[in-house]
Amino acid sequence: MDRIRLIGGNPLNGTIPISGAKNAALPLMIASLLTDDTLTLDNVPHLADVEQLIRILGNHGVDYAVSGRREKQAEGYSRTVSFTARNVVSTTAPYELVSKMRASFWVIGPLLARCREARVSLPGGCAIGTRPVDLFLEGLQTLGATIDVDGGYINASAPEGLMGNRYVFPKVSVGATHVLMMAASLAKGTTVLENAAREPEVVNLADCLNAMGARVSGAGTTTITIEGVESLHGARHAVIPDRIETGTYAMAVAMTGGDVLLEGARAEYLQAALDVLGSTGATISSESAGLRIKRNGNGILPVDITTEPFPGFPTDLQAQFMGLMTMAAGRSRITETIFENRFMHVQELARLGAQISLSGQTAIVDGVSKLRGAPVMATDLRASVSLVIAGLAAEGETVVNRVYHLDRGFERLEEKLSRCGAQIERVSG
Ligand SMILES: CC(=O)N[C@H]1[C@@H](OP(=O)(O)OP(=O)(O)OC[C@H]2O[C@@H](n3ccc(=O)[nH]c3=O)[C@H](O)[C@@H]2O)O[C@H](CO)[C@@H](O)[C@@H]1O
Numbered sequence: 001m002d003r004i005r006l007i008g009g010n011p012l013n014g015t016i017p018i019s020g021a022k023n024a025a026l027p028l029m030i031a032s033l034l035t036d037d038t039l040t041l042d043n044v045p046h047l048a049d050v051e052q053l054i055r056i057l058g059n060h061g062v063d064y065a066v067s068g069r070r071e072k073q074a075e076g077y078s079r080t081v082s083f084t085a086r087n088v089v090s091t092t093a094p095y096e097l098v099s100k101m102r103a104s105f106w107v108i109g110p111l112l113a114r115c116r117e118a119r120v121s122l123p124g125g126c127a128i129g130t131r132p133v134d135l136f137l138e139g140l141q142t143l144g145a146t147i148d149v150d151g152g153y154i155n156a157s158a159p160e161g162l163m164g165n166r167y168v169f170p171k172v173s174v175g176a177t178h179v180l181m182m183a184a185s186l187a188k189g190t191t192v193l194e195n196a197a198r199e200p201e202v203v204n205l206a207d208c209l210n211a212m213g214a215r216v217s218g219a220g221t222t223t224i225t226i227e228g229v230e231s232l233h234g235a236r237h238a239v240i241p242d243r244i245e246t247g248t249y250a251m252a253v254a255m256t257g258g259d260v261l262l263e264g265a266r267a268e269y270l271q272a273a274l275d276v277l278g279s280t281g282a283t284i285s286s287e288s289a290g291l292r293i294k295r296n297g298n299g300i301l302p303v304d305i306t307t308e309p310f311p312g313f314p315t316d317l318q319a320q321f322m323g324l325m326t327m328a329a330g331r332s333r334i335t336e337t338i339f340e341n342r343f344m345h346v347q348e349l350a351r352l353g354a355q356i357s358l359s360g361q362t363a364i365v366d367g368v369s370k371l372r373g374a375p376v377m378a379t380d381l382r383a384s385v386s387l388v389i390a391g392l393a394a395e396g397e398t399v400v401n402r403v404y405h406l407d408r409g410f411e412r413l414e415e416k417l418s419r420c421g422a423q424i425e426r427v428s429g
């Protein structure tokens with residue numbers, strides 16, 4: 001099993017190209033199930049989760065082709081991929097496939113809308129909480145679906161087709177917003193989703209659906225209106241740059257010091273996190289090519305954060321921010337409000353010498369002046385990368401095990417960091 005080996009202490013200087021967003025690419029790929037035409041997506045990141053979803057979509061009959069290579073793609077970065085679901089050959093998403101990745105559950109929306117039935121296994125994904133699917137089911141029932149849970153599978157059917165309706169999310173959910181937007185696009189009549197997620201990935205999906213002939217308005221606000229249409233057609237659409245990858249490298253630079261251009265990054269996708277980084281003493285500026293992050297000379301100031309749905313501080317950057325705070329000059333409090341079990345990195349950061357205590361959903365971090373390298377491992381994607389951030393500043397060698405978590409969401413992590421001066425390599429076997 002691969003590991004990442006790094007020796008801390010070097011500042012980061014140079015340019016890091018930001019990849020297409022995993023969390024935008026996945027729902028866009030799933031949207032290809034809504035039409036028998038080809039959906040071509042630009043800037044699709046080359047990640048384990050994308051490969052896994054290609055397999056899952058293949059099981060439903062979706063063909064894919066990699067095309068239109070750009071200069072960067074020759075190096076194996078984000079690609080243009082076309083998806084064609086000419087015929088849906090299966091409306092069942094089996095446990096063996098869905099258990100590996102939570103987002104694969106989202107096929108339930110397009111399958112139900114297009115084929116009027118779906119049998120989808122309950123999902124897997126990052127071990128960060130119980131992650132129920134009640135909002136998906138309640139929302140789909142509001143659109144007229146009949147839902148039955150049997151042997152770990154959701155059986156959903158709507159023999160007469162889905163019907164537009166009003167659904168108020170009792171809690172903000174990114175995934176359920178994606179699914180209901182896709183399902184409502186082919187429903188009869190108008191659907192109004194209230195208290196919808198406002199994440200940039202939701203807007204990216206709505207824009208793609210509209211390019212495919214859907215009539216979605218209000219994405220990016222709490223109320224999304226979808227006027228159902230008879231059918232959707234093919235389109236070409238680009239995956240937005242990854243705000244979580246952007247924030248992760250910004251925090252790495254804030255940790256090590258240095259000056260890095262995050263090429264292609266967009267500030268409006270993560271303003272809350274950038275404001276917090278500014279308060280820690282880093283300097284962030286927008287340039288035409290992307291975002292520049294610098295920290296030279298001065299130390300890291302402690303800042304308290306609370307995770308929130310967009311536009312608040314994202315839960316997917318919480319672990320990385322904790323990594324940064326382990327070396328702040330004083331105490332910070334990090335409160336997680338989205339997932340009830342997203343502090344698995346605490347015990348691993350402690351192995352590097354971090355001083356963190358937990359009080360319910362709040363981690364109290366007392367910054368230390370020095371971390372020391374150690375072998376570590378994490379149980380989820382963002383937790384793993386928080387260990388990389390801490391390791392980049394730790395004295396001596398850190399080995400991060402279970403790299404497959406990182407490969408789910410970070411394209412060429414070790415290459416991007418080593419080009420900026422980090423001593424980091426992948427060790428196979
Ligand atoms: C592939 C992808 O895009 N994953 C992201 C997506 O996950 P995901 O879409 O799974 O996250 P949600 O926004 O749905 O989850 C938010 C909260 O709602 C709860 N909930 C959700 C659905 C439901 O039916 N019932 C329910 O109670 C969840 O347990 C969680 O506590 O948004 C999360 C929140 O920004 C991110 O951390 C994930 O990286």
Ligand SMILES: C=C(OP(=O)(O)O)C(=O)O
Pocket residue numbers: 023101102103125126128316381382409
């Ligand atoms: C939690 C994440 O992914 P998933 O929802 O696929 O588990 C993530 O991207 O941080």
